[in-house]
Amino acid sequence: MKNSEFKDSEIKDNFYKAVNGEWIKNATIPNDHSSTGGFMDLVDNIDKTLMNDFDALKSGKMKPQNDDMVEFKKLYDLATDFDKRESDGAKPIQPLLKKIENIQSFDDLNKKLSDWTLDGLPLPFNFGIEADMKNAKYNALYASGAGTFLPDKTYYDKENPAGAKLMPVFKKMSQKLLVMAGYKDAQAKNIVDSAEQFDRLIAPNVKSAEESADFTKMYNPMSFDDLAAKSNKFDLITYIKGLIGQEPNQVIVSEPEYFEAFNKIVNDDTFAMMKNWMLVKTINGSTSILTEEFRQVGGEFSRTLSGKKEAVKKEKAAYYLAAGTFDQVIGDYYGHKYFGEKAKQDVHDMVVKMINVYEKRLSNNDWLSEDTKKMAIKKLNALSIHVGFPDKIDPLFNQFKVTGKEDGNLFTNIHNIGKLVIKDEFSKWNQPVDKSLWDMSANTVNAYYSPLENVIVFPAAILQAPFYSLKQSSSENFGGIGAVIAHEISHAFDNNGCQFDEDGNLNNWWTKEDHKHFDTLAQSMIKEFDGMPFAGQKVNGKLTVSENIADAGGLSCAEEAAKGEEDCNLRDFFINWAKIWRTKSTEQFKQLLLSIDVHAPSELRAQVQVKNLDDFYTTFDVKPDDGMYMKPADRVNIW
Incomplete structure (x- = not known):
């Protein structure tokens, strides 16, 4: 559906269902999935693309581009040699x-x-x-x-x-x-x-x-x-x-x-x-x-x-x-083949814009003291930005050598590689941290902020529609990847990240009064989500507080960035925010995530955070009698 086809009367009552209801009604969860939706669609498409490529690699139609891919091919050959695995039976274990x-x-x-x-x-x-x-x-x-x-x-x-x-x-x-x-x-x-x-x-x-x-x-x-x-x-x-x-x-x-x-x-x-x-x-x-x-x-x-x-x-x-x-090897292959330099530069520019928005907001903040503001801005300006794929992959992968089925089997090779990984980990004790290495491969549909490195990472895989596309308007992109980018920046200032300094050290750079006020705001975010009914159970506000703070800051800052563009359309901005969170899951999966996931359910991420923003009410003319209305006193705004 085009954004113009969503009815404001339905949006005012239930924003998430108004945008995603038709999709939810028609969506089918594949039998081998526990959910389907925005994130999972991208995962499935990437899996399909790479499996096609690696079938060509197996058959010899495609040549390995480097030594690491040669070793990956050997392991893939073993993994797909189902006859050999059957004949080995339980012997390897x-x-x-x-x-x-x-x-x-x-x-x-x-x-x-x-x-x-x-x-x-x-x-x-x-x-x-x-x-x-x-x-x-x-x-x-x-x-x-x-x-x-x-x-x-x-x-x-x-x-x-x-x-x-x-x-x-x-x-x-x-x-x-x-x-x-x-x-x-x-x-x-x-x-x-x-x-x-x-x-x-x-x-x-x-x-x-x-x-x-x-x-x-x-x-x-x-x-x-x-x-x-x-x-x-x-x-x-x-x-x-x-x-x-x-x-x-x-x-x-x-x-x-x-x-x-x-x-x-x-x-x-x-x-x-x-x-x-x-x-x-x-x-x-x-x-x-x-x-x-x-x-x-x-x-x-x-x-x-x-x-x-x-x-x-x-x-x-x-x-x-x-x-x-071989996750980083595969990510490197995917990033170079399927993620263009133009998109990489465009997304990098969006990150810089978002950092500038954050700096402006911190400077104009009305509850932080000047000393805390200076330290927050110092941390923000020290933030490292990684987009698309890393400049180098971990040299550990050069050590992965796979013996073919004549001399080995799948189990033994995986076991030997695992031993190398464990040895490598313990060899790093007391050594300098290599902050250039990524914790995610470029083909992962996700993003992250690391407080110990003060770095934000956006793998190539997430930099696609509906999150991001050169074909989407700037407002749609800001409602998608822009909000994700600002979400990760916000983690530098959530209830966990705010306790680390610009170098990634656990170090209190707040005044006592400022931290006390922040804790009060964080409690408001806990209260906003805590006890919300979902999947026959209730949301745990304490478990999800850091991600909810990051969502709130991310959406708010992305909206301000969108408003700075000539073609700003807040309707498009908010609607794409709802689209990226569309999800259909099994009841069991919903209940599992409620118990262990630090993120609130996707539906509530889309639905609740917009209620905190005044522009949502003016954009869709939401009034006190509407289902999406929240009293101004109950709206939580931290960043």
């Missing part, structure tokens, strides 16, 4: 399962603990390397708790009916997988029952999605000796020495409560349960690289969780596996 079974004691496990991690085997804790929040130029060691079987600790609450329904599905699936891997039925049942017991010991002590949403609370530095002393059974000092070459002075603990409870979770009484938990984790983590039956069975839980009717076709799954392993 059995040595890893045997390795777990052969562990007889904690002493036994401690002797091979570093290699255990390099092999990608699970442990009841996690260590990793990230930029130090207080010294973001250098990488630090982080420690966190273990991942649970269910998506969030809230699923383990007795009052949560979803958890009671989902755990039996997970257990039944895991049992089937173990039988397929060679275990007897009774043995598989005992393993899974025991693993569940251990999983339920972990769950109360890890952070929920809501607790994790407060990013800065991850920063809990501790002497490494003190952390190591919290484990009676694991030799963490020898373990970390084996991974980084020495004992560090400090570790940053993201879940301190977990390690306080660690000896209650991990002890001689729970050793057998822990082993079984490792077996269940390992078999579940390997199903995509075994036979088709393993893949189909291994997806039963996630399909139940998301409401998908069927697994993706095996050809597409093979593409996802190979392209995901």
Whole structure:
């Protein structure tokens, strides 16, 4: 529908449905999807394009452009050699399962603990390397708790009916997988029952999605000796020495409560349960690289969780596996082939415009003190901008060497590449952070802001209609990619990002009064969304606050930028904002996202944020009796 065909009378009542109702009525969720809509349409089109290209690569019609693509082709050949995968059966996974079974004691496990991690085997804790929040130029060691079987600790609450329904599905699936891997039925049942017991010991002590949403609370530095002393059974000092070459002075603990409870979770009484938990984790983590039956069975839980009717076709799954392993290589290919320099420059110019709008708004802000304004503008002007695809990809990919089916198999190659990735991560400890590397590949339909790097990244894949097109009006583009750009800039000043300075360090640059006022405004945003009914449940305002602050700032700043253009049409601006969020999802997927996603539901992102802007009311003549009306006193404006 053209923007002129939307009726103002319907927009005034329900903006999202007025713009997207016809589309929603006719849209069909593919059987292998949990949703369809603006973002997913782009993903599907990119998948189709790249699968066509890589089929040509496989057949020899297209030549690999570089050595990395040569190795990708070898892996893609293995991933799509379904006959070979069937003939290998469960054999590739059995040595890893045997390795777990052969562990007889904690002493036994401690002797091979570093290699255990390099092999990608699970442990009841996690260590990793990230930029130090207080010294973001250098990488630090982080420690966190273990991942649970269910998506969030809230699923383990007795009052949560979803958890009671989902755990039996997970257990039944895991049992089937173990039988397929060679275990007897009774043995598989005992393993899974025991693993569940251990999983339920972990769950109360890890952070929920809501607790994790407060990013800065991850920063809990501790002497490494003190952390190591919290484990009676694991030799963490020898373990970390084996991974980084020495004992560090400090570790940053993201879940301190977990390690306080660690000896209650991990002890001689729970050793057998822990082993079984490792077996269940390992078999579940390997199903995509075994036979088709393993893949189909291994997806039963996630399909139940998301409401998908069927697994993706095996050809597409093979593409996802190979392209995901070589993600930056594939992104580089996609960016160079399908994203033009003209579009790259145009989008870069839009980002600069949006930064200028933000600077003007910060300068004219009526609640920030002059000192805080200066620091905010300093941070804004230090923001790095990445558009389209990176200038270089991570040199780690040059190390990925794939052995063909004569000498290897898919499982072994994925396992060996995984080992390289883990080694590379730990080699970065105490080294300078390389801020030129992207966390997303260019073929990813998304964008992000990194507070530790003070950088915004817009991969080529999102820079398409309805978000952006040279054929769209400037107002439509500002209502699409412009709002996305300003959203990412706004993350520099949301409840998490505002606590980091221009260099990415966790550093309070606010006056006490300014921060207090900001916290009051953030509470208003929590209140605006908290408890909103959706999919038979309610929105969690605390979980979604940072993204809602970014949406509000993004939409408001994009609107101001649109108003600065000669061809400004606010009707087009607002309507395209609603279009980019059009989504049709299964009920299960909606409910899952309400529990774990830091974003509000797409419909509410489109519907609620416009109510905060005065121009929405004048553009569509919205009056107090209309469904879209919100009292001026209730409208939240932060940036």
